Amino acid sequence: MDLFDSSSQAEEKAHRPLADRLRPQKLSEVIGQDHLLGPDGPLGAMLAAGSLGSLILWGPPGVGKTTIARLLADETDLEFVQISAIFSGVADLKKVFEAAKLRRRAGHGTLLFVDEIHRFNKAQQDSFLPHMEDGTILLVGATTENPSFALNAAVLSRAQVLVLERLEVDSMKLLATRAEEEMGRDLPLDPDARQQLMDMADGDGRAMLNLIEQVAAWKVDTPLTAEQMGKRLMRRATQYDKSGDQHYNLISALHKSIRGSDPDAAMYWFARMLEGGEDPRYLARRLTRMAVEDIALADPQAMTICLHAWEAYERLGSPEGELALAEAVAYLALAPKSNASYVAYKTARKLAKSTGSAPPPKHILNAPTSLMEDIGYGAGYQYDHDAEDGFSGQNYFPDGVERPDFYQPVERGFERDLKKRKDYFAKLRAKRQCG
Template sequence: MTLPTSLFEPPAPLAERLRPRTVAEVVGQPHLLGPGKPLTRVLESGRLGSLILWGPPGVGKTTLARLLAGEVGAHFIALSAVSAGVKDVRDAVTEAERERGRGRRTALFLDEIHRFNKAQQDALLPHVESGLLTLIGATTENPSFEVNPALRSRARTLVLHPLTHEDLLGLLGRALSDERGLPGVGAEPAALNLLARLADGDARRALSTLEVAAALADPVTEAAVTEAFGQHLPAMDKGGEDFYNLISALHKSVRGSHPDAALYWLARMIEGGADSRYVARRIVRMASEDIGLADPQALRLAVAAQDSAEFLGSPEGDLALAQAVVYLALAPKSNSVYVAWKNALNAVREGETLPVPVHLRNAPTALLRQQGYGQSYAYYFDDPAGSFAQNYLPDGVRLDLYQPTGEGWEAKVAERWRKLMQAHGELEE
C-alpha cells in the first residue's frame, strides 16, 4: 500500500493516484478513443479544437482534458466554474497571451461549465473565437440547455458514457496491482463484482470505495464493500436531464401498461431523492392524459395518492404513490380527452374570436333581456327536443374535438356520445 511521503502529508486519494498518465491508460470511451474515432483523429492530427465533454461524474472528463492538452503540447489552465469568475477568465487570457508570445497555444479547461452564467460564458467568446484559448468544457448537464448557443457553436460536443461493468472490474484490478494503488491488498472476486455494480459507471466512486473497504478488510470482502459504500443511492441529478429522463420512463411505462417497469422507475426517483410531491403531480397528470374516461376512478385514486404523499411524507406516503402507479399501469388507456383538449385550445388560438350566440348569453338584468340575451333558449328539462335542436356554437362553426375510444368505461361513453350527436343533428341515424 502506498505510504505517505511524510508523517504530516497523507497520500493523495486512490482515484487521484491512479489518474491515467497517457491516453492509452484511459479506461472506457471506445467510441471516442478507438481506431478512427474522434479523439484518436485529434491526437493523430496534433490539432486540438475547442470541445465540450458531456457525461456523468467519474468517467474521465478532467483526465481526458489534461491528456489531450499534453499530447498536442498546449499550455494547460484549469478552472472550476463553481468558484471561478470573470476575473479568473481575464487572468487566464493574460496567461494565454504570454504563452502565445512564446509560441505555445493554451487550452483552458473549465470544469462544470454549466455553472457559468451567460455573462461569464460571453466573456470567453472572443478569446475562443480568436483562437487565443482552446476551450475544453466539462459538464454533467445537457449542453443544449446549459451552454450558450454562441459558445456551443464554437466547440464540438462529445458525449462520454458511464464505464461498463467490465471497465470497472479492469480498473479495480489495476488498483490492486499498480504500485501507485494498493499493491499487496487482496480482494474476493464477489466483492469486486459488487463494487463494480454499485459504482454506477463512476470510476472515482469505485476507487474511493475500494480504498475505504481495503482499510476495513484484507482481503476485501462483500461485507467490507457494503460497509464502505453505506446506503446505495442511485445517481440522479435533481432537476437535470437524468431527473427528467426518469420521469419520462415512468410516464411511458404507465402508458405502456407495464407495472413492474413503472414501479422500478418510481423507486429510482424516490431513492434518488426526488420530491415526492412533484412525482405525485406527474402521476395525477398521467391519470388524465393516458387513462381519462377509460377509467374515471384513476384520477380519483391519483389525487388520493397525492394527498396521502403530502399528508404522510416519505417514506410512508411513497406506498400510496406506488399503489397509484400500479393502478394506472393496469388501467385501460384513453387519451381522447387529452386530444380533445388540445384540439379545443388550437381551435381557440387559431380561429377568430366569435361572439357567444344570443340565446346562450347570461341575462341577469332587464336591459340585457331587452337586448335579447337568453331569449329563445330551450331549457333541457322543460324542452328536451328543443334543447337538442338549438345551436351551442357560434353560427357557422362546426367542431369535432372529442372522439371517444372503446377502452374500458369509455366504451359506454362512446355509445352515449353517438346518440347525443345524432340528437344534435351532427350524425346521421
C-alpha cells in the same frame, strides 16, 4: 545517493492516492469512452485529421473528463491550463486570457480546461467567445449538467458537445484489475463482494478507486463476503440532482413507463427517484397529471386514486405514505389509456384562439332585460329536458364557426361507453337538423 532516490520515489508513490497513480498517460489508456476516442469516434477522427476544436465534455462524475482534456493538450502540443468555475471569477479569467495571448505571440497555443463550466454566469461564458474565435484559446469545458440548459447558445455554437458515459461493468472490472496490479496484491473480497464494490461505485471510476484503496488497507485473513464488506463500507449516494438533468430524465422514464403500461418499469423509476431523495409530493403531483393526461376518462377512477394516494401521504408522511403513491403507480400503469380529452382540449384552445371574440349564438344567451329580449337574446332556445329523448340538437357554437369534432373517445375502458353516447347524440343531432 541512488538508494536514497529510490527510497524517496517509493515513499512518494505510496503517499499518492491510487486514483492519481492510475491516471492514464495516453488516450489509449482511458477506460470506458471508446465511442469518443476510437478511430471512428469524434475525438479519434479530430486527432487523426489534426483539427481539434473547442469541446464541451458532458458526463457524470468520475468518467475521465479532466484526464481526457489533459491528454488532448499533450497530443496537440498545447499548454494545458486548468481553472474551475467554482473558484474563479472575472479577474481570474482576465489573467488566463492575457497569459494565453502572450503565449500565442511566442508561438505556443493554449488548451483552457474549465471544470464545472455550467457554473459560470452568462457574462462570464460570453467572455470566452472572442478568445475562442481568434484562436487565443482552445476551450474544453467539463460539465455534469445538460449543456442545452446550462450553457449559452453562443458557446455551444462554437464548441462540439461530447457525451461521456458512466463506466459499465466491464470497464469497472478492468479498472479493478489495473488497481490490483498497481498495488501488487488482490483485493480481499469474494466474487459477490467484488461485484458489490462495483455496484457501490455506481459507474464512477474515481469513486471505485477510492473504495478499492479503503478495502486494500483492511487486514483480513480470508476474503470478505458481500455482507461483511457492506458493514464496513457505506454505499455511495445515488447520482441524482432534484433540479438537474437526472431529475428530468427519471421523471420522463416514470411517465413513459406508466404510459406504456409497464408497472414493473414504472415502479423501478419511482423507486429510483425516491432513493435519490426526490420529494414524494412532487411525485404525487406528477402522478395526478399522468392520470389526467394519459388515462383520463378511459378510467375516471384513476384521478381519484391519485388524489387519495396524495392525501394518504400527507396524513401518513414518510415512509408509510410512499406506499400509497406506489399503489397509484401500479394502478396507473395497468389502467386503460386515452389522451382523447387532452387532444380535444388542445384543439379547442387552438380554435378558441383563432376565433377571437366571436359571441355565442343568440338563442343560448339569457335575456334578463327587455332590451336584450328585443334584440333576440334567447329567441328560439329549445329546453333540452322538454325535447324528445331529452336532446334538442341545437347549435351551441358561434355563428359562422363550422362544427368541429374535438373529443374522439377511444375503444378502451370507460371511454368505450362514452363513444357510444357521443355517436348516439351525433345521430340524433343529424336527425333533428334534417327534420
